Amino acid sequence: MEPAAPSLGHGAGRPMATGPAPCTVRSPVALQVGDVKTDLARPGVAVIDVALPPAQPLDLQEIVFKNSYTAFLTVRVQRRRPCDVGRDSARKWVTCLWNHCLMPSPHTEAGSQDYFSLFRHQLLCDVDQVTAVRLILRQPSPVWLHFTLEELRLYPRGQQSLQTDFPSWLSHLAPQQQPENLHGVSRLLMSSAGAGVSQGAVGMSRPELECPGGRGQQGVPDPEKVSTEVQQLWVLTEMLRANQTAARIGRFDVSFQLALFIAHRGWPPALGLLRCPACAEGAGCILGTGSICSHPELLPAGHAVRNAIKLLGKLLRVPGPGVLEVDGCYDINLLSYT
Amino acid sequence: MAACEKRRSAPAPATGSGLVEPVRAGVGGREPESEAEFLLQAGVTSMVREALLKVLEARPEEPVSFLASYFEKLVLSGPQGGAAGDRHRQQQRLVRALWYVRLAHHSHRTAFNNNVSMAYECLSARGRRKKPGVNGRIYSELLKKICQDGEAPEEVVSSLLRKIQCRDHEAVPFDVFRYGVLSCFVLLEFVAKADTLYDVLDDGSGVADKRVCQAVLGTLEDALGASDFSVPIRYLEAGSKLGPDCLALAMDKALLERKICSSMNREEFLKKATALFIAKVKPID
Missing domain, CATH: 2.60.120 (Jelly Rolls)
Incomplete structure (x- = not known):
């Protein structure tokens, strides 16, 4: 060579x-x-x-x-x-x-x-x-x-x-040898338990044998079966993930930015009470009086905010006071009607 | 044998034309019509075809009881409900929708989608004044009903519903509706599978070792969290992580840890497993 x-x-x-x-x-x-x-x-x-x-x-x-x-x-x-x-x-x-x-x-x-x-x-x-x-x-x-x-x-x-990044999960040489022993051990344990022979040297080092409760004998549950079941759980979750939709309910989430916008423009308190959809029945946070909606988790998603601002622009021209409910359904309807 | 005889006797009158005439005169009465015409007029043809299609779609294990319940539903959802109150009618629609979505298992993709869209249509029919569409209230009610009859723990169901429910007044688009219904069904199946997994883990003793349970769930979580969604190699990765070898290693490692040997009961295990699932459900926004 x-x-x-x-x-x-x-x-x-x-x-x-x-x-x-x-x-x-x-x-x-x-x-x-x-x-x-x-x-x-x-x-x-x-x-x-x-x-x-x-x-x-x-x-x-x-x-x-x-x-x-x-x-x-x-x-x-x-x-x-x-x-x-x-x-x-x-x-x-x-x-x-x-x-x-x-x-x-x-x-x-x-x-x-x-x-x-x-x-x-x-x-x-x-x-x-x-x-x-x-x-x-x-x-x-x-x-x-x-x-x-x-x-x-x-x-x-x-x-x-x-390759520069070869995934490590794809190649595990050393660990592969261990499960084999492990299978061996569990098989031995099972066979000895089945034959009524006391498990002697085989399981000596395994700490679970010292556990009270008497379930130590089997050691690790059958990896094959566990694997089958766990994989099914994985498949179900993945299936749902694959079925995700991009469709949205179209919630008019009054955002932090919108609240700031209103506050900045000086929304006349008499004109309307904008109810934040996050406060269940609209009882809670009233926008427009300068107070800021306390729902920072409702972050703006591009068009929703734009629509909201457009809507507000139209509403500002509406004379007289009124209560405006802004949320999913009405949001869509209002926009399509105006 | 009885079925055979019936089948044989059926074509017999048709061939012997002399016999047919008096029979039809006795049954049909007024106007002369062939069998096919009668069936067509009475709507039996389309009804039976529909029923057969449903059977083929759903491929139930017991076709007879499936058909029986199908026809029963047909009778119930017939015109007799017209006089009832609005509330009652809505309840009926809900029951019908529920029945539709349960017809086929969600793994029969096309059949399931068809049925869901039937349910959606059924729910979106409204009175004269109102515009058609499914609102959040009836949608959420349907989801609740779907989840009720599984063995899923209350807590688990409510945490899923919190993610996919809509507010009462919201209009629910079909895609959202479908996703919601599907999530409920998949959750029920997930719970059932997790239950079986617990049976495997406890090795027939009734209680499973906490360390083993945690190791298995940890491995699952690891596999679910693996890389980003679009890469196909992810499937290989998950497969490798959830293979018997890796699981055996993880379990063995967990058992070798010198911790106090404690057990995890079934409820706790189910709760932890489903939490992994629910974390992957996309919340409605």
């Missing part, structure tokens, strides 16, 4: 340049018991080491590679603690991806030559200040003679191979 680090000077010279981090990818080393040449048994594990320039620890963002018949991948990184730079002992190896499945069934082709992208948020631990990366490849199936990873590239933080 050729080392996929052709851009040594290119990436280092310009910090904002897009491209993989400079690194040296060593060719895979098979873990073989016995003599490599003569032994017929094929190894199931290989290791690829990636060396990074020692002076530039890498804040890893993304690992991209093309699979070539590797079934499971474990990634370990060597990190340097920022607090104690300079000491060799400060470099620690940590596992940031554990037996990640690249081929769902190792004996068949599926996934064998796919491109993979492992993002920072999919890894088990922080991958800052990385000085070396080790990829451990496993292929339990004897069907494939060779397995490796090709076109391996490491991208530093701030740079990505393709």
Whole structure:
């Protein structure tokens, strides 16, 4: 396999340049018991080491590679603690991806030559200040003679191979492993409860078992069923959201601005009492006497205010006193009649 | 078997022309007319066709009782109500409208819309003096009636109604009317579904763990609040969030929290779940 680090000077010279981090990818080393040449048994594990320039620890963002018949991948990184730079002992190896499945069934082709992208948020631990990366490849199936990873590239933080904002909910590797255990646990718990066997070691660490009330045995309710029901609730809500109408009842909401307008123009108190629709039966707030409607939540919606002002202009010419009720129905009628 | 015999006996007189004449003379009496003409004149053809259409639209589980109630309603809403008072007539219209909107489930989109528009027409018919149209009072009354017969808690219903009700004097446009009616029906179904969800969560013990309930509702809220409305990718996002894996994780996480183990009763759960729904209902303005 050729080392996929052709851009040594290119990436280092310009910090904002897009491209993989400079690194040296060593060719895979098979873990073989016995003599490599003569032994017929094929190894199931290989290791690829990636060396990074020692002076530039890498804040890893993304690992991209093309699979070539590797079934499971474990990634370990060597990190340097920022607090104690300079000491060799400060470099620690940590596992940031554990037996990640690249081929769902190792004996068949599926996934064998796919491109993979492992993002920072999919890894088990922080991958800052990385000085070396080790990829451990496993292929339990004897069907494939060779397995490796090709076109391996490491991208530093701030740079990505393709899309800039890849939604994190679409790719969750690490969490995916947990529910499986969880299913296992709940299934085990259920089966043990059903068989009348006391749940021993399986549920020891689960705090709900300590709960009084006796419902601890099942642990988590069946996620499948819960999911079905919750999804239906979601669909119902979404359906209603999709059915929203733009239609309005046309409430003549006397707005704060309108009140100010009236106050400014000096609405003659004798001419009319404008009843605010928000005060239920019109008993409350009387506009026009200089007082301001106390309903700031009824904010103006463009045309409503314009109409109101137009209406007021017409009404101001009306001689004599009168009580004007302004609200939904009448508002529309008045406008259409005048 | 009886039905088979009936069916066989029906065409028999039609083919044997000798038998038909006396029969018709005995029933129809005055003027000679064919069966088809009679049916047409009596309005039976259109009535039966209408009934069949309603059955096809609604696809009820029990067509016989559906048809029975349909014809019963037809009789009730017939001309005999004419002499009654204004108030009584309005009540009748309300009952009729209620019946219309309940004919088809809201998932049968076209049928439901048809029925809602029938109900709207039915409600908007007024006396001679008044102009036609549905006012806020009768609209709100209809909504209340729709909500009454579900198992939705009083509190939940009133909080929905507060959002979609109109004031008594307001003229209600059809779109608003439709949205209001639909929201009520969807709320009822939502409550029923939430109830089933509670059954799943309590695992048959009658009380569900508060932490689990909160985790599930939190996940739902999260999915509902996801990104903005128009983006189709939102559906994928919600699907991923509400998948068994994510839910299991959320529930497990909730259970691992070292909190005092308390339970959430059914009413509280329903209230919290419906609050999520009602928050998404668009208020009328």
